[in-house]
Amino acid sequence: MSKKVLLNNISVPGIQGYDVYRANGGYASVEKALKMTPDAIIEEVKKSGLRGRGGAGFPTGMKWSFIDKKTSNPHYLVCNADESEPGTFKDRYLMEKLPHLLIEGMIVSSFALDAHTSYIYIRGELLYVYHILEKAIAEAYKAGWLGKNIMGTGYDLDLYVHPGAGAYICGEETGLIESLEGKRGNPRMKPPFPAIQGLWMCPTVVNNVETLAAVVPVMNMGGEEYAKIGVGKSTGTKLISACGHINKPGVYEIELGLPVEEFLNSDEYCGGVKNGRKLKAVVAGGSSVPILPAELFLKTAKGEPRLMSYESLADGGFATGTMLGSGGFIVMDETASVVKNLWNFTRFYHHESCGQCSPCREGTGWMEKVLHKILDGHGKMSDIDLLWDVQSKIEGRTICPLGDAAAWPVASAIRHFRKDFEEYIQNPQSIKEVSYLADLVEA
Amino acid sequence: MKFSDDALDVISRIKKRYPEGKQKSAILPVLHIAQAEFGGWLSPETMDYVATILNILPVEVYEVASFYSMFNLTPVGKCVIEVCRTGPCWLLGAEDLVNYLQDKLGIKVGETTPDGMFTLKTVECLAACGTAPIIQLGETYHENMNIEKADKLLADCRANIKEPISHWSKKHIKKEQA
Numbered sequence: 323m324s325k326k327v328l329l330n331n332i333s334v335p336g337i338q339g340y341d342v343y344r345a346n347g348g349y350a351s352v353e354k355a356l357k358m359t360p361d362a363i364i365e366e367v368k369k370s371g372l373r374g375r376g377g378a379g380f381p382t383g384m385k386w387s388f389i390d391k392k393t394s395n396p397h398y399l400v401c402n403a404d405e406s407e408p409g410t411f412k413d414r415y416l417m418e419k420l421p422h423l424l425i426e427g428m429i430v431s432s433f434a435l436d437a438h439t440s441y442i443y444i445r446g447e448l449l450y451v452y453h454i455l456e457k458a459i460a461e462a463y464k465a466g467w468l469g470k471n472i473m474g475t476g477y478d479l480d481l482y483v484h485p486g487a488g489a490y491i492c493g494e495e496t497g498l499i500e501s502l503e504g505k506r507g508n509p510r511m512k513p514p515f516p517a518i519q520g521l522w523m524c525p526t527v528v529n530n531v532e533t534l535a536a537v538v539p540v541m542n543m544g545g546e547e548y549a550k551i552g553v554g555k556s557t558g559t560k561l562i563s564a565c566g567h568i569n570k571p572g573v574y575e576i577e578l579g580l581p582v583e584e585f586l587n588s589d590e591y592c593g594g595v596k597n598g599r600k601l602k603a604v605v606a607g608g609s610s611v612p613i614l615p616a617e618l619f620l621k622t623a624k625g626e627p628r629l630m631s632y633e634s635l636a637d638g639g640f641a642t643g644t645m646l647g648s649g650g651f652i653v654m655d656e657t658a659s660v661v662k663n664l665w666n667f668t669r670f671y672h673h674e675s676c677g678q679c680s681p682c683r684e685g686t687g688w689m690e691k692v693l694h695k696i697l698d699g700h701g702k703m704s705d706i707d708l709l710w711d712v713q714s715k716i717e718g719r720t721i722c723p724l725g726d727a728a729a730w731p732v733a734s735a736i737r738h739f740r741k742d743f744e745e746y747i748q749n750p751q752s753i754k755e756v757s758y759l760a761d762l763v764e765a
Numbered sequence: 766m767k768f769s770d771d772a773l774d775v776i777s778r779i780k781k782r783y784p785e786g787k788q789k790s791a792i793l794p795v796l797h798i799a800q801a802e803f804g805g806w807l808s809p810e811t812m813d814y815v816a817t818i819l820n821i822l823p824v825e826v827y828e829v830a831s832f833y834s835m836f837n838l839t840p841v842g843k844c845v846i847e848v849c850r851t852g853p854c855w856l857l858g859a860e861d862l863v864n865y866l867q868d869k870l871g872i873k874v875g876e877t878t879p880d881g882m883f884t885l886k887t888v889e890c891l892a893a894c895g896t897a898p899i900i901q902l903g904e905t906y907h908e909n910m911n912i913e914k915a916d917k918l919l920a921d922c923r924a925n926i927k928e929p930i931s932h933w934s935k936k937h938i939k940k941e942q943a
Contacts, residue, residue: 408890449904482782488834504789506832565894
């Protein structure tokens with residue numbers, strides 16, 4: 323059986339509501355934390371080895387320890403619930419099913435960071451989840467877990483939900499902060515990092531929904547126990563949202579270190595590739611991470627079975643590996659066109675580029691056009707090198723990582739599927755329009 | 766042009782979520798409410814009015830409204846059919862779904878039917894890739910879409926929708942007040 327520390331109570335009827343959540347051990351971590359010092363909590367989180375679950379995988383305890391303690395300005399905790407990385411839908415699931423788990427994690431984290439006002443920045447499209455969170459927050463206020471003098475400890479905390487309005491870039495933490503200030507979501511130059519100057523130029527920590535929820539089991543179990551789950555520096559569990567050509571799309575909590583083959587084929591998880599087709603490629607951690615062909619996805623270049631962990635998925639660097647990213651697991655079967663899928667992703671990044679940095683603003687559009695030209699049957703062999711050249715001039719040359727996120731899919735598709743590009747260019751008639759209309763009628 | 770009393774009440778509560786002097790932060794929720802109250806889109810007059818409510822310059826509202834994809838800056842039909850077109854939905858047929866809807870409604874993406882009933886819009890990843898393809902209509906996610914369900918959705922709209930529906934609605938504004 324798989325180890326679950328986040329979704330263990332998800333099937334309990336009524337767990338969305340406060341009473342059932344509390345009766346099943348909810349808010350115990352707050353009781354424990356409020357008796358500790360903030361520094362002791364940060365120490366537990368450091369010991370747990372918990373890493374940011376939004377995509378970057380940065381150690382959470384370390385991020386917290388950067389917060390400026392010398393300033394007299396207020397501290398803020400902001401939950402990044404702007405989930406919009408293509409392939410990722412785990413935070414939506416967690417907030418919808420277990421809203422109190424996020425609130426509980428945010429109370430502990432706010433206390434550790436000496437924040438007295440915290441925000442959940444949720445993407446605007448998820449309005450129905452916004453309602454769920456507001457209802458749960460009202461319940462938590464009523465029960466005395468939020469507001470003034472929480473549980474008689476003298477600690478005050480207000481928690482609010484803030485809606486976005488449709489912009490992928492607001493998932494980048496400084497873009498999110500700008501948006502929360504009521505502006506366009508243009509990312510800021512770093513340094514200064516948000517821990518020094520974030521929301522309204524005050525010390526701010528921005529953490530992903532799943533990261534903040536994971537603080538609850540970290541507190542309940544203790545950092546050392548939590549660190550025993552998982553493998554190596556990939557401690558704990560991770561929510562993976564699986565989609566694409568598989569039999570059982572959905573959100574799964576896995577213990578980090580699970581073999582990818584088991585995740586893909588076991589009936590407990592994805593249940594194998596749909597319609598008995600062959601696996602062509604996998605984008606393992608959201609659209610931004612490098613795409614891998616089936617053979618490199620299942621086994622590393624050294625021939626070892628690949629595991630669902632930060633290190634194993636990254637084994638081989640970008641030459642033969644990828645990233646765990648946000649856990650957006652997109653499976654493509656043999657009928658999928660890597661080139662056309664790449665065009666779709668590139669079009670997405672072009673659409674979502676905020677436009678501040680020329681390499682990203684211009685480069686994403688240029689790559690989209692070249693890919694469109696190839697798919698339109700007018701490609702030249704030199705276009706492949708042109709694409710390579712453009713992506714290499716975006717990566718690392720922008721204020722925020724959206725530029726990298728747009729470059730990596732292009733680089734990896736050329737690296738591993740150059741033949742597919744060549745085939746399209748040499749023989750435009752081979753560009754078969756795969757129609758899914760039949761599936762849409764049958765489904 | 767004036768917000769309803771319910772909307773003004775909700776706006777004053779929302780403004781209190783941010784520290785003194787930082788009420789500009791309320792701009793996104795206030796624009797959502799404005800879109801719900803004034804016909805499903807943000808006209809220049811609506812944006813100017815929002816600026817007065819938040820005590821900021823009109824240009825501060827324009828630059829925000831034009832950045833976020835949920836805000837419509839031109840008039841829309843009563844029902845804005847938003848089809849996700851990003852990777853995972855596309856892998857499972859979103860392109861065919863969009864083509865089907867274009868044929869069925871006799872309009873292209875971005876256009877509105879002559880009777881003012883439907884606007885067809887494509888949007889980016891809605892975080893529902895496991896139940897792709899997906900259509901959002903108002904605040905509702907319609908998941909695992911297929912041709913039959915799409916037809917039914919359009920028929921339901923024709924039969925039941927009299928007032929424009931936007932993401933935020935009067936119902937939502939009421940919920941916010943509770």
